[in-house]
Amino acid sequence: MSYHNSSSSSSYNAPTTSQRQAAPPGYHYMPDGSLMLDSEMPNTAQKAVAPPGYHYMPDGSLMLDSQMAIRDSDKLISKFDFDLSDIPPNGGRRSFIVNGENGSEFILEIRDEAGLYYNFVTSAFQAEKANLQQVVGVGSTYRDYVTFPSLAGGNANNHYDILLYATPGTKHETYNEVRFLDNSIDINSSTGSNSLMLNKIVYQYAAITLTIGTLSPTGTVSSATTNAVITANRGRSLNKTDFSVICNAGGSAAYRVLKQPVGDDVLSFLEPTIGATPIVLPGENIYPAVTGTDTVDGAVSSGVKVVMDNNVATKNGGW
Numbered sequence: 001m002s003y004h005n006s007s008s009s010s011s012y013n014a015p016t017t018s019q020r021q022a023a024p025p026g027y028h029y030m031p032d033g034s035l036m037l038d039s040e041m042p043n044t045a046q047k048a049v050a051p052p053g054y055h056y057m058p059d060g061s062l063m064l065d066s067q068m069a070i071r072d073s074d075k076l077i078s079k080f081d082f083d084l085s086d087i088p089p090n091g092g093r094r095s096f097i098v099n100g101e102n103g104s105e106f107i108l109e110i111r112d113e114a115g116l117y118y119n120f121v122t123s124a125f126q127a128e129k130a131n132l133q134q135v136v137g138v139g140s141t142y143r144d145y146v147t148f149p150s151l152a153g154g155n156a157n158n159h160y161d162i163l164l165y166a167t168p169g170t171k172h173e174t175y176n177e178v179r180f181l182d183n184s185i186d187i188n189s190s191t192g193s194n195s196l197m198l199n200k201i202v203y204q205y206a207a208i209t210l211t212i213g214t215l216s217p218t219g220t221v222s223s224a225t226t227n228a229v230i231t232a233n234r235g236r237s238l239n240k241t242d243f244s245v246i247c248n249a250g251g252s253a254a255y256r257v258l259k260q261p262v263g264d265d266v267l268s269f270l271e272p273t274i275g276a277t278p279i280v281l282p283g284e285n286i287y288p289a290v291t292g293t294d295t296v297d298g299a300v301s302s303g304v305k306v307v308m309d310n311n312v313a314t315k316n317g318g319w
Contacts, residue, residue, distance in 0.1 A: 074171040075104035087204040091150040100136040107165040108132040123147040162200040205234040
């Protein structure tokens with residue numbers, strides 16, 4: 001098994017049909033076929049302008065744009081099988097399979113939300129660029145796995161971009177696009193690719209806590225309650241779980257069970273703490289700066305009425 005870990009931060013320009021012609025000087029083609037200025041590339045090494053008719057490969061070498069064209073004779077990667085369900089907060093191992101014709105070559109790159117690269121040798125994420133370069137063998141299948149870490153530093157979530165590149169001389173299966181109800185592209189359900197890049201994404205969320213207790217709708221029933229606390233991973237079905245809620249009556253009260261609870265007796269609600277984590281509306285400034293001062297007309301004898309000598313001071317911000 002051969003691995004490749006490169007410190008080069010140059011881009012891999014997956015081609016489309018429009019890339020059969022050389023990009024204009026100072027530009028390069030993006031995976032979706034659009035043009036982008038070389039100077040707009042994020043990393044220092046990517047700011048070097050490729051000569052007209054050339055572009056940079058992942059290893060930093062130059063290649064003719066015309067050599068990136070997808071040909072009918074190219075080897076075919078027919079399927080990329082990767083478990084894209086949510087990763088548990090404590091991490092886990094995910095196996096993957098690349099199916100293709102014997103001799104088809106690919107580069108697999110995985111980046112996390114912080115822009116770190118997965119190292120297939122150390123099974124850890126790192127700042128230095130890293131990827132996996134492999135060839136599908138005689139059995140038309142390549143198998144391997146990725147070890148995802150647990151959430152660290154109190155992060156509520158993370159996501160991982162999974163990029164499978166077909167190297168020149170290899171192509172993906174014909175692109176089959178799937179869209180959500182809002183007409184946005186569902187990249188995980190879509191298959192194949194009309195360029196040399198196939199993109200998937202997998203998410204990782206912190207565990208959620210379910211607290212079950214008692215509630216007096218009118219607030220007139222007083223009791224000491226021991227809540228039931230259940231922890232579960234987001235996006236996964238919770239199997240039947242036993243729990244108990246203990247409700248002790250006050251010293252001068254007595255309770256009795258009139259009926260067993262049913263689904264209609266259960267409710268959930270949001271009880272925010274004012275000022276703790278305010279929800280800001282788009283474009284709203286909830287803490288505007290004061291740009292003027294006013295004078296109170298005389299002493300303040302009560303909180304009923306305060307008269308200002310001038311107009312109320314204007315404030316910046318707001319909407």
